[in-house]
Amino acid sequence: MRALTRLLMGAILLLFMAAIAAAQTGAAVTGVVADTSGAVLPGVTVEAKSPALIEQLRSAVTDEGGRYRIVDLRPGIYTVTFALPGFTTVTREGIELSGTFIATVNAELRVGGLQETVTVSGETPIVDTQSTKTQETLQNEVINSIPTGRQYYSLTALIPALNVQGNDVGGIQGPIFSVFQAHAGRRDEGQVHIEGLSMGFQGLGVSFYVPDVGNAQEVNFTIAGGMGEATTGGPVMNVMPKVGGNEFHGTVFASGSWAGLQGSNYTQELRDAGLRAPNKLKKLWDLNGAFGGPVLKDRLWFYWNVRYQGNRKYVALWRNKNAGDVTKWTYDPDFGHQGLDDGTW
Numbered sequence: 001m002r003a004l005t006r007l008l009m010g011a012i013l014l015l016f017m018a019a020i021a022a023a024q025t026g027a028a029v030t031g032v033v034a035d036t037s038g039a040v041l042p043g044v045t046v047e048a049k050s051p052a053l054i055e056q057l058r059s060a061v062t063d064e065g066g067r068y069r070i071v072d073l074r075p076g077i078y079t080v081t082f083a084l085p086g087f088t089t090v091t092r093e094g095i096e097l098s099g100t101f102i103a104t105v106n107a108e109l110r111v112g113g114l115q116e117t118v119t120v121s122g123e124t125p126i127v128d129t130q131s132t133k134t135q136e137t138l139q140n141e142v143i144n145s146i147p148t149g150r151q152y153y154s155l156t157a158l159i160p161a162l163n164v165q166g167n168d169v170g171g172i173q174g175p176i177f178s179v180f181q182a183h184a185g186r187r188d189e190g191q192v193h194i195e196g197l198s199m200g201f202q203g204l205g206v207s208f209y210v211p212d213v214g215n216a217q218e219v220n221f222t223i224a225g226g227m228g229e230a231t232t233g234g235p236v237m238n239v240m241p242k243v244g245g246n247e248f249h250g251t252v253f254a255s256g257s258w259a260g261l262q263g264s265n266y267t268q269e270l271r272d273a274g275l276r277a278p279n280k281l282k283k284l285w286d287l288n289g290a291f292g293g294p295v296l297k298d299r300l301w302f303y304w305n306v307r308y309q310g311n312r313k314y315v316a317l318w319r320n321k322n323a324g325d326v327t328k329w330t331y332d333p334d335f336g337h338q339g340l341d342d343g344t345w
Helices: 002-023 140-145 152-156 268-272
Strands: 027-035 045-049 057-061 067-073 076-083 089-097 102-104 107-109 117-120 134-139 162-165 179-182 191-194 216-224 236-241 249-258 280-296 300-320 333-344
Touching: 027 045, 027 076, 027 089, 045 067, 057 067, 076 107, 089 107, 134 140, 140 216, 152 162, 152 216, 152 236
Parallel strands: 027 102, 027 107, 089 117, 191 236
Antiparallel strands: 027 067, 045 057, 045 076, 076 089, 134 216, 162 179, 216 236, 249 280, 280 300, 300 333
16 A cells, blocks of 8 residues: 555656646747758757856757757856867857747857867847747846735736736735736736746636735746647746755845825715725834845755735725624624724634
């Protein structure tokens, strides 16, 4: 029985890992390598190096048509190197990748020694000629510098093409889920993904799981042109979490508010209309700490994140005097105690 249990657990683990591997999406570098006469060069070793990769570099070899493709690259700045015996080594620096952008980087090699290296400097390709996707990317620096509630639905409001329901101002509602769509699509077509893995449930693209975008390396919005593996034709919000690095880094974030910092539009006209008390904030807080670094450099990284947040707000209702009394089924307002919506996560 114990052996069967271990076998089943192993099978479940393998299926889980396979699902994650299949869900991983990232940027890519592709192109064609030729010599100075324009003839394509097969067998060229192409390496993409970046501190964003735990293994530091990934490589590919050009095919008979001189083509290469290096896929599933994390967001970051890359250096692409082209090497072939009998030719000079060409290095292209400063290739910035984000989202699922496919950068086309071609190279021209001239006859020379292996010790010769030609470094090519130029602007990062900004046009994805390999895909028809319409995509917007928010980097971590942007997310942390703009005044939002550090919730994913706060970011959806920044994308002009999205129609958002259930939005919030300053995070006063706390971590709630929000549905969104684009191009007059259905309201349940918007998808929330973590590194390509859907966080929604059947029939709805979102769920009650609220990803922490404050500790995301970047957040990508695919508005149109998604691939065939998408479950709907709606927009996709993909959160790319931080994964640590070869150096230790940490962040601390804290915010809060209370009734004394909130204005009020409770006028005499509302009082005369019968509103005894308006909705108002009692207190709001958000504490967030994160720390990451290497377990083994270039082998194993970790990233730890913890968050404690909540809000308590009064609502324009009153407590029920009959609450808890099974003999009374009616609502009897207690005008001495305003209703309290207490949310802590």
